[in-house]
Amino acid sequence: MPDNPTKVFADHRELLFSIVYNMLGSVADTEDVLQEAWLSWASRDQSRIENPRAYLVRIAVNQALAQQSALRRRREAYVGPWLPEPLVASAGDVADGSEEVLRAESVSMAMLVVLETLSPLERAVFILHEVFAYAHTEIADMIDRSPSAVRQLAHRAREHVQARRPRHHVDPRVQRQVTERFVAAAFGGDLDALMEMLAPEVTLWSDGGGRSSVASPRPVKGRDKVARLLVSSAAEQAEGLDIQYRDVNGDPSAVVFALNAPFAVMVVDLTPDGEQVRDIYVVSNPDKLSRIPEGPERSG
Numbered sequence: 001m002p003d004n005p006t007k008v009f010a011d012h013r014e015l016l017f018s019i020v021y022n023m024l025g026s027v028a029d030t031e032d033v034l035q036e037a038w039l040s041w042a043s044r045d046q047s048r049i050e051n052p053r054a055y056l057v058r059i060a061v062n063q064a065l066a067q068q069s070a071l072r073r074r075r076e077a078y079v080g081p082w083l084p085e086p087l088v089a090s091a092g093d094v095a096d097g098s099e100e101v102l103r104a105e106s107v108s109m110a111m112l113v114v115l116e117t118l119s120p121l122e123r124a125v126f127i128l129h130e131v132f133a134y135a136h137t138e139i140a141d142m143i144d145r146s147p148s149a150v151r152q153l154a155h156r157a158r159e160h161v162q163a164r165r166p167r168h169h170v171d172p173r174v175q176r177q178v179t180e181r182f183v184a185a186a187f188g189g190d191l192d193a194l195m196e197m198l199a200p201e202v203t204l205w206s207d208g209g210g211r212s213s214v215a216s217p218r219p220v221k222g223r224d225k226v227a228r229l230l231v232s233s234a235a236e237q238a239e240g241l242d243i244q245y246r247d248v249n250g251d252p253s254a255v256v257f258a259l260n261a262p263f264a265v266m267v268v269d270l271t272p273d274g275e276q277v278r279d280i281y282v283v284s285n286p287d288k289l290s291r292i293p294e295g296p297e298r299s300g
Contacts, residue, residue: 018132033060086265087248109248113279122156195223203219214233241257241258251267264284266281
C-alpha cells in the first residue's frame with residue numbers, strides 16, 4: 001500500500017523549499033510554488049509514481065521556473081535595490097539536519113545576490129548540480145533539456161559565479177566577531193574603526209522597497225561614503241533599538257528590532273582572509289521582515 005500522500009509530501013518539503021527558495025529568493029513565492037506542487041502531487045495516482053522524490057523535485061523546479069517571469073517583472077518596478085528575503089533562524093537555535101541548507105555558503109545572502117544575475121535556467125542548473133549534487137542527466141529529465149545542453153548551462157553558470165564570487169570559507173566565529181565589531185562601530189559612531197574594517201571597494205546594498213527611511217535608492221560604493229552613511233544613519237535611529245545576533249542564510253548576522261518588531265537585517269560579507277568587510281546587505285523592507293521569528297534571548 002502506498003504511503004499517505006500528505007506524509008510523502010511533508011517528508012520532502014524541506015528539500016523542495018530549499019531548492020525553490022534558492023531559485024526565487026522569496027519565501028512568499030516559494031510557499032506559492034510549494035502549494036502548486038502539492039496540488040499537482042495530490043491530484044495524481046500515487047501508485048503510478050515510481051520515484052516520489054524525483055517527481056516532486058521536477059514539478060517544484062518547473063513551477064519555480066514558471067514563476068520567474070512574474071518575479072522579474074515585479075523586480076523591474078521595485079523601488080531601490082532588490083535583495084533576497086532573509087532566512088532568519090530563531091534566537092538560540094541549535095542547527096540540526098533540517099537546517100543544513102541555512103548553513104551552506106551556497107544560500108548566503110552574497111551568493112543569492114550573484115545568482116540573481118544568472119538566467120533562470122542557469123540558476124536552476126547551478127543550484128541543482130552545485131548545491132544538491134544532482135547529475136546532469138537527472139537535471140536534463142527535470143527541465144526537459146538534453147544532457148549536453150545542461151552541461152553547457154552548468155559551465156556558463158559556474159564560470160559566471162566564480163568570476164563574481166570565488167568560493168572561500170570564513171570561519172563562523174570570525175564572521176560573528178567581525179559582525180559584532182562592525183555593528184558596535186556603526187551604532188557607536190566610531191568612524192575611524194569603521195574605516196579600518198571596510199575594504200576600499202566596499203559596497204552597501206540597502207533594500208527598503210520604498211518603505212524604509214534607512215534605505216538608499218541605489219548601492220553606495222567606497223569606504224569613505226559607506227562609513228559616513230552608516231554612522232549618520234545609525235545616529236538617527238539609535239534610540240530604542242535592540243540588536244540580536246542570529247544566523248541569516250547560514251551566516252552570523254545582526255537583526256535589529258525597534259519596539260519589539262523587526263526593523264532591519266544586516267549581513268556583512270567578508271574578504272577571503274576574513275579581515276575586512278567587502279559587502280554590506282541591509283534589508284529593511286517590512287514585507288521581507290514579517291516572518292522573522294522572535295526569541296527570548298536579547299543582546300545589544
